[in-house]
Amino acid sequence: MNQTLPTLKVALLGCGVVGTEVARLLTEQADDLALRVGARLELAGIAVRRVGHRRAATIDRSLLTADAEALAARPDVDIVVEVIGGIEPARSLLLAALKGGKPVVTANKALLAENGAEIYASAREYGADLYYEASVAGAIPLLRPLRESLAGDTVHRVLGIVNGTTNFILDRMDSSGAGFAESLEEAQALGYAEADPTADVEGFDAAAKAAILASLAFHTPVTAADVHREGITEVTATDILSARALGRVVKLLAICERCAGIGPGNGPGNGPGNGQGGVSVRVHPAMIPRSHPLASVSEAYNAVFVEAESAGRLMFYGAGAGGTPTASAVLGDIVAVARNRLAGTRGPDASTYAGLPVMPMGETLTRYHVSLDVDDKPGVLAPVAEAFARHDVSIEAVRQASRGAEAQLVIVTHTARDAALAATVRELEALPVVRAVASVMRVEGEEELCPRRSPRPGSITSGSITNGRA
Numbered sequence: 001m002n003q004t005l006p007t008l009k010v011a012l013l014g015c016g017v018v019g020t021e022v023a024r025l026l027t028e029q030a031d032d033l034a035l036r037v038g039a040r041l042e043l044a045g046i047a048v049r050r051v052g053h054r055r056a057a058t059i060d061r062s063l064l065t066a067d068a069e070a071l072a073a074r075p076d077v078d079i080v081v082e083v084i085g086g087i088e089p090a091r092s093l094l095l096a097a098l099k100g101g102k103p104v105v106t107a108n109k110a111l112l113a114e115n116g117a118e119i120y121a122s123a124r125e126y127g128a129d130l131y132y133e134a135s136v137a138g139a140i141p142l143l144r145p146l147r148e149s150l151a152g153d154t155v156h157r158v159l160g161i162v163n164g165t166t167n168f169i170l171d172r173m174d175s176s177g178a179g180f181a182e183s184l185e186e187a188q189a190l191g192y193a194e195a196d197p198t199a200d201v202e203g204f205d206a207a208a209k210a211a212i213l214a215s216l217a218f219h220t221p222v223t224a225a226d227v228h229r230e231g232i233t234e235v236t237a238t239d240i241l242s243a244r245a246l247g248r249v250v251k252l253l254a255i256c257e258r259c260a261g262i263g264p265g266n267g268p269g270n271g272p273g274n275g276q277g278g279v280s281v282r283v284h285p286a287m288i289p290r291s292h293p294l295a296s297v298s299e300a301y302n303a304v305f306v307e308a309e310s311a312g313r314l315m316f317y318g319a320g321a322g323g324t325p326t327a328s329a330v331l332g333d334i335v336a337v338a339r340n341r342l343a344g345t346r347g348p349d350a351s352t353y354a355g356l357p358v359m360p361m362g363e364t365l366t367r368y369h370v371s372l373d374v375d376d377k378p379g380v381l382a383p384v385a386e387a388f389a390r391h392d393v394s395i396e397a398v399r400q401a402s403r404g405a406e407a408q409l410v411i412v413t414h415t416a417r418d419a420a421l422a423a424t425v426r427e428l429e430a431l432p433v434v435r436a437v438a439s440v441m442r443v444e445g446e447e448e449l450c451p452r453r454s455p456r457p458g459s460i461t462s463g464s465i466t467n468g469r470a
């Protein structure tokens with residue numbers, strides 16, 4: 001039936017977790033794909049590091065080669081799919097393919113987050129397609145909605161759980177009360193975490209995805225180095241309990257925000273600002289209300305919440321990793337570039353016209369949740385409130401619970417410059433009435449769109465002091 005259709009040859013670079021599934025789906029769904037594309041998609045070869053290595057039975061071993069460069073450069077290859085990962089040789093392979101005018105599909109978040117500008121520029125210069133849906137949140141269609149569906153809108157904020165490993169660990173800590181180390185071990189035993197979990201638990205993986213999301217959402221080049229990154233290794237069972245007590249849950253969030261200029265009179269506490277707008281891109285653990293849509297994202301699932309001017313709030317949810325789900329996103333891109341190739345056209349470039357500055361973390365407006373172990377005696381609240389006031393930080397709520405000679409004071413602030421909040425915590429640590437700063441965490445998911453104004457520093461706008469003696 002499809003004998004009359006033309007053939008497009010695909011060079012598959014990499015045959016690991018994702019590549020194996022891409023090869024299987026390309027083969028098993030060949031007839032359907034041919035009808036959807038209008039051409040047969042045929043594997044020209046599969047580049048791997050170890051040709052003699054054991055492979056899934058679905059892999060045609062006669063296609064294997066150790067020479068990825070030669071395979072991608074073959075004149076009969078129409079589409080190059082890179083699922084090797086890492087920076088080199090992936091970067092050189094992609095650049096060479098684009099230079100040769102060949103469309104490229106990649107799942108490589110690390111490469112795009114580090115060398116995105118160079119690769120996007122090369123795609124533009126040589127008029128070649130560059131599709132990378134699988135690089136962020138696996139199977140979840142997210143980059144195409146940002147790049148195409150929302151191209152006419154103004155995205156204000158992207159807030160997401162984009163790393164399944166850390167979500168699994170935090171979910172376990174929340175549901176079982178276990179500590180970080182114990183929950184990580186469980187994640188490793190179940191195959192949700194690597195033997196070396198650094199890239200996940202230290203937030204590197206999420207930071208790379210945040211850079212890609214921010215670049216697309218704000219039409220601005222953002223690299224992994226621009227992203228403020230904190231992992232979850234310091235999150236304690238106390239943090240989780242503290243969050244629970246206030247109806248919140250701890251998640252590792254990738255947060256990309258468009259922040260209007262903090263101009264004169266618009267700075268924290270209505271003080272003078274720096275007058276410059278920009279974007280804030282960060283990855284860190286944060287408390288979010290249990291009623292927030294992201295709070296119910298459990299296990300290793302991913303979800304991304306997008307706030308746009310006209311579209312309003314959108315939520316994307318699904319499997320953020322795994323061979324088959326990720327291969328689904330890769331296949332979708334292969335079909336798209338194949339259709340473009342047949343039509344003699346190409347997809348949209350990642351536009352970076354806005355060129356907004358990336359704000360330093362210290363200038364970003366955040367809110368803190370601070371839990372203090374303090375002396376249970378009168379007059380404790382005053383020096384604590386003064387420390388916040390000295391740094392222009394206003395308090396939204398205070399809650400105190402007595403525990404014998406000691407009391408626990410939980411303070412949630414209004415938005416303030418992150419640097420001011422961090423300086424306040426340092427000062428609190430040195431106060432004689434403070435026995436220990438038990439937990440410090442940012443609070444997200446309750447704010448209005450940036451920029452946010454804070455009430456008068458040091459004022460308490462709401463609160464419940466359960467023990468009036470503080």
Ligand SMILES: NC(=O)c1ccc[n+]([C@@H]2O[C@H](COP(=O)([O-])OP(=O)(O)OC[C@H]3O[C@@H](n4cnc5c(N)ncnc54)[C@H](OP(=O)(O)O)[C@@H]3O)[C@@H](O)[C@H]2O)c1
Nearest residue numbers: 014015016017018047048049050083084085107108321322
């Ligand atoms: N795994 C996921 O769930 C997931 C999700 C989203 C995105 N991604 C991204 O997808 C990409 C691939 O991930 P993966 O998990 O499939 O990686 P993987 O299992 O480690 O597979 C990597 C593949 O690349 C091959 N390779 C390594 N160096 C090579 C070289 N110099 N020349 C040719 N082939 C080479 C390896 O060959 P051998 O087989 O011989 O070792 C292997 O087949 C990465 O960019 C990753 O970030 C993965």
